[in-house]
Amino acid sequence: MQRPETVRFLEALPYGKTTLDRIWMILSQVATVPAGEQRTLLRSMLDAIKGAEFIDFPRMTNGWDKSALPHLPKWINRPRPRVTRQYADNVIWAPELSFLSARKELATSPWLQVDQWLKATRNTVQDLVPIRERSLEIFGDEKMLDGLVGAQAFKSSLITLDALSCYYVPEPAAWERGPLGSRDLPGVCIENSTTYDVLRKFNRETGIWGFVVYGRGNGFASVVEGIIPIMEEFGHTRILYFGDADHEGLEIAARGALKFSAAGKALELDARLYRLILDCGKPAWSKTGGVLSPGAADLIRRGGLHELPEMFLEYLRVSQEWAGYRRLKGFDW
Helix, strand or coil, rough: CCCCHHHHHHCCCCCCEEEEHHHHHHHHHCCCCCCCCCHHHHHHHHHHHHHCCCCCCCCCHEEEECCCCCCCCCCCCCCCCCCCHHHHHHHCCHHHHHHHCCCCCCCCCHHHHHHHHHHHHHCCCCCCCEHHHHHHHHHCHHHHHHHHHHCHHHHCCCHHHHHHHEEEECCCCCECCCCCCCCCEEEEEEEEEEHHHHHHHHHHHCCCCCCCEECCCCHHHHHHHHHHHHHHHHHEEEEEEEECCCHHHHHHHHHHHHHHHHHCCCCEECHHHHHCCCCCCCCCCCCCCCCCCCHHHHHHHHHHHCCCHHHHCCEEEEHHHCHHHHHHHHHCC
């Protein structure tokens, strides 16, 4: 396989079975061949790749094209390379990682680097630092520990961030407090950035909500921990929510509600805003629809928005952008 075009040809071959017509097409993309020499060149390239054990030829005679010389396989098979897994053997794990003793860990397991760090810092006092600082120290990658924290070991509390002397930093939420006199009113979380901008400007004038916070769309559940400190600053135990009146929008709210509930807080739909867009907006086709989860259905029931489930069954939605500034000003609050 010394010829550059042969190497390019192999790189262009997909894994699995490739038929002769497809093989000819791939050849035309990687090599320019003088007329009359294509068949000879293709056979020599295939033989070279076969000799290097990267592909297999048909074993039966009817698997060959014998219409001209040299004969060509009607198909070739490129098997995927076999992956040989290597495991970490004879590891005496640090006490904090004793739960790994009954498991077989790959030689590339990130737990090995955690183990090395724990042993290297055993007799030193470690400052409590953000998780990404500790991740950078252990792995040389500030995000590596984020992924490891999602592993079952952390979820089951077999190990905690305390063992690594670090703490999770919630993503800060963009928010704006309401005017004087609105502090005791519930805050509202707005799903998308456009409506967040409109609502916070409207609230500066009206003080309908104690504060307005941006929910980051599909990322709402991830920003809940950043919203909770805002609620605690105001002494609130519940927050209102407003987003698109569609199936996915309500499921986003439901996922966030679960995280609030785990923190002893409550999320409710701001039924007034949903009522506003349902009254003035025009339903449009939605990419999502169908039956709601129990959590989303409960939010709708408690908000008195009983027409929404039927609308979602028809794959319809009403955009939150119908709640424009002019309509907000004209609404009977």
